[in-house]
Amino acid sequence: MTDPTPLVAAATGFMAAKQLFAASELGVFAALPGTAAEVAERAGLPERSARILADAMVGMGLVTHADGVYANTEVTSAYLAGGDGLDLRPWLAFWNSLSYPHWQHYTESMRTAKPGPFQLDEATMGEFMAGVQTYNSLHARMLAENYDFTAHRNVLDLGGLSTAFLAEAAARAPELRGAFVSTADFLAMVSGSLPADVADRISFHEADPLTDDVPGRYDAVLLEHVIHRFDAEQNKTFLRVARGVVEPGATLLVLDFLLDPADGRRIDPVLAGEYLVIDGTVVYPEAEVVGWLAETGWRLVEVRPLPGSPRVVVAEAV
Secondary structure (H helix, E strand, C coil), X not given: CCCCHHHHHHHCHHHHHHHHHHHHHCCCHHHCCECHHHHHHHHCCCHHHHHHHHHHHHHCCCEEEXXXXXXXXXXXXXXXXXXXXXXXXXXXXXXXXXXXXXXXXXXXXXXXXXXXXXXCCHHHHHHHHHHHHHHHHHHHHHHHHHCCXXXXXXXXXXXXXXXXXXHHHHHHCCCCEEEEEECHHHHHHHCCCCCCCCHHHEEEEECCCCCCCCCCCEEXXXXXXXXXXXXXXHHHHHHHXXXXXXXXXXXXXXXXXXXXXXXXXXXXXXXXXXXXXXXXXXXXXXXXXXXXXXXXCEEEEEEEECCXXXXXXXXXXX
C-alpha cells in the first residue's frame, strides 16, 4: 500500500501552524525546560493543554523530550524563548492573527489571481508592521551571515523595506557605510529604527527610485523585498537605476522570494500564496528575474538561497 504520510502531513499543516502560534503566544517556549506540570504552572495553562502543545512541538522537532522533561531546541531557544537573540514572536503573532484568517480567501484568490479583502485599522497596522519588520530582521541576519559584506565600503539599500539589512551588514563590516533611499512616507516609517552602534554610518535620502535621481556612488546596491512589489518594467527601472550609481565590477544583491521548482524549496511557493492572497504582489520565477539582468547592465554571478528566508541573486555590473 502506498504510504499516505506526505499527504497527511501536508493536510494537517494548518493544524501544526496553529499549534505553533498558540505555543508561542501562550509562553510555552519561555516556560522550558520542565515537565508538563512545570510548564503548565509557569505558563498559566491547564496541564492537559501544556502537554498537548509541548508534545506537538516535539513532533515538529522544535522541542525535545527526555526523562519526562521538555526542553527547547537550539532554534526555539534562539528565536521564541524570549532570550537575548532575535525574538520572532511578533512575526508569528502577525501570521496568527492577521494572515491565518485571511487564508480563508485563498481558494478564491487562486481562482481569480486577485487578493482577498484585507483591511488594516490603526490597531492592526501596528501588529502588521511589527510582524513584517521582525521577519525582515531575520532575512537581514541570514543575508549578513551568508554573504561577506567586508568587501564593500559604500552600500545602497534602494527602495527596500527595512533598515535591518544595512544595520546587520554594518555590524559585520566596520568600514562599511550605507545609504537608505526611499520615499518620504516610508522614510518616516523607518525613522529611528537603527541600532545606536551603526546609526552614524547609515544615512537616509528621500527619492522615488522610479522617478527621481538617486544620490551618491556605491560599490554595492541592495534591492531587498523590492521586486515582488512591482511589475516587470518597474523592476527593470530599479535595476537600471542601480546600475547608474555604480562602476563596472560593482555588486548587485537582489533579495526576494523566487520560484524555482527544480530545487524543491517549499518556502518560496508558500510565500507566493501569501503575497497574492494578502495584497496581490508577485513572487516571480527565478529565471524571469535573472533574465532582466542582461537587459539592465548586470551579469549573473549566482543565486543563493538563504536559510528560512528569501533567495539572493548576486550580480556584477558590466
